[in-house]
Amino acid sequence: MTSPSLPALRSKFDDLNLAEASLISCLTRLKPGETSWEHSFEIAGRQMHVECLGNSYGFPHGPDNDMMLVLSNLFLEQGQPRDNSVHCTAYELLRMLGRTDSSQNYRIMHDSLTRLSGTLYKISGWLDHPGGIARRVTFRFLERIEEIQGEVKHLNLKSFGAGTKLKITLDAVVAASLTSPRVRPFDLDFMLKLSGSQSRTLFRLLDTLWYSDPKAAASGYLEFDLVELGRLLRLTNLRPDSIRRTIMPIHEELTASEFLKNVTFSGRGVKQRVRYVFNPQRPDYPLTVAQLELVGRIKTFGITDVQARGYVRKHTPERVGERVRLAEAILAATTRIRRSPAAYAWDILTDELGKYTMPLSRPEVAAVPAATVRSPIRDVEGEAERAFEELRQMHGQLPPEEQWAVHRGALRLMLQRSLGSDLWKILEARCVAGDLEAGTLLREANVAVANLDLQHFLDSLRAELRS
Template identity: 30%
Template structure:
């Protein structure tokens, strides 16, 4: 293994580094793209020196020699600290939006902060603005280290972490700014191809500091590198320190830097143990993980992807909705749907998220009909009523923050979001979080008469909101 070359030596994590205050008390399941997490493209350090503008890492993995070079443009330092949290948020917002083909996430700065688990304070608005600039201005060159899920082999890749960031307002973004954040083609395609792993967003946000979250993010990616969760991961101590930008050749120093992360990950129940073998520079760490709680049903995942859903989108839905009944109903409706399916994956996802829109689809008889005495239409009506009732109950049981997230998705699918101004969205957010409007009324307004002009729905929504 050759050591990394670098343009400046980063400072070790310091206890007085700025740490975020995370918000939200509801468990959230998310995902992470495996390449960017495994390669550890963002430094684990909370802060870096002003002259730290690039680094190069080279290491051996099997028969491949992997080289990763990071270069920041003049006036910027390399991505670090909270940049991990911002990228995790952007990746999950891209998934929540259904993985648009253009790789673009459209989101307000306020919502981006919430998605990153940060308070909407002036401090974090400033930090996230700086983070977006760093991510857009930094380029990466990767040799034999970028896995192509579609081509099933490792490739070379060159890209900026964010390809483009634009805002509705010039210069300094504010809370009402609507951002268009475009992922590089390599990352967006990898997500659409399903090269992702589960990520417990609640647990990730609860970790105490950027260094601990960075260790967890990279370590969990190594755990999932084979495509399924491994019970144990073994890595050379010096290589591990290099991946995390702990630039030291002293094993004892690397272990001291890692110790707080090890302690916290054990306390959280993520790790069962950290075993150390060997001596000196030959030391290896073996991480022993707690079992994974639940994975998506493989048969349902295959059924959804076969019909055009992106694997990552299908996996996310199945992880968040373990009940198979709505999925089976959506699959039958999709197969019976008349006319041309121009975007099959988007149609199937819409059937899963909004079953009430497709209640009129006449179902094809299933291969095995458990209640053959009933007409297919009667079975469909009964199943639809049951699913819709359950979904409404689940919606009402959510926290206001989660209700807002679900409602924003619903507005996007109904093509209402583009017709709402930033002020409208802020009024909606404030009213819903303060309990000033009945979320059931909002859902019914958006879902009824789906063929209705979205502009009329937008007007009706404004009328429901308090001034």
């Protein structure tokens, strides 16, 4: 068996079935005898029931969250093998988990694999397709773990060592779900940079629900009953004061890392609720095409690039678009501006007091020779064009999988319904493989829309995907 060189994972996805079921406990250690839990709950708008039956190592918790995600992405990165098995050395697996090469970490990794292969999950509410019919599945995350240690001169085998070669086989239910439309881009790098396993577990849960729940995406926050949140984190002590002691340090890290904007508690005792308000976007996350277009429009006011990008990151695209349209209309309708247009526009954009309203009509403008008129529309188009070029340069150096992760949402909105599910899967596979460049494809689609030529573009793309 040969093991590929895998210094770091390029694939960065998560399976919504696994993530929404919240299978891994936030606890860092278990008490003797804690081997199972059971929970009925509503998540992402549907009812779920999950039963977890662990083994003598306890139920999955702590670092098992990292292991589940890394093995899922390793399966995708190695081409979704037909036998559902991934190959690596123990040392490579440690590196993908972001851990150092130490005997303690090999032991932690061994115990994690043992829990994931020995724990039985029964889940009602499993979806094979978005909007599909929910069903019940029973599985172990890992079906089998095989170790190949080379020549053995005695029977006292070590559980793991740096050179141990591993063949890890995922359960057929898990492997099938990882090839379904229920897989979505996930910021694995950010998660693994968080210092504690508890922070990584809560981040995965909140990020999943923010993605899955349309109301959360629109409002920018999630709210839970405190005790229900404790259950979702698979805590065993559900006293409100104990739950708060567990999650308060996590909140500090997720706020400091700018994933969360703030966290507030309300109510008392068992009736307490916790609200998570999200930052629309972290400073290290690439801007989307829509955001870059908004940056270009803001810069036409004379506002600096740094200011424009900071403003776009701070607010939702809907909010930014609304304020930009208001500023454009007011500036177009204003004949005399006492201060600089940039300062005036910035005050309109950042106004939280309702000082500005949309003008009812634009004033008549005297005829001016066309050569002397600076067209706001043309300026915006030029900024958008430069924004697209900036986006291409920004993402052109990324691996194909990451380019796909950045552009997948915009491409899905524009193309998936017209292409159909089969051709969409082919498109995804070819973009991830690098046969097609996701950024270039999105640019060409936008140009086709602007030129009222989308149908011809779709016909050509269908022919290429079928060839």
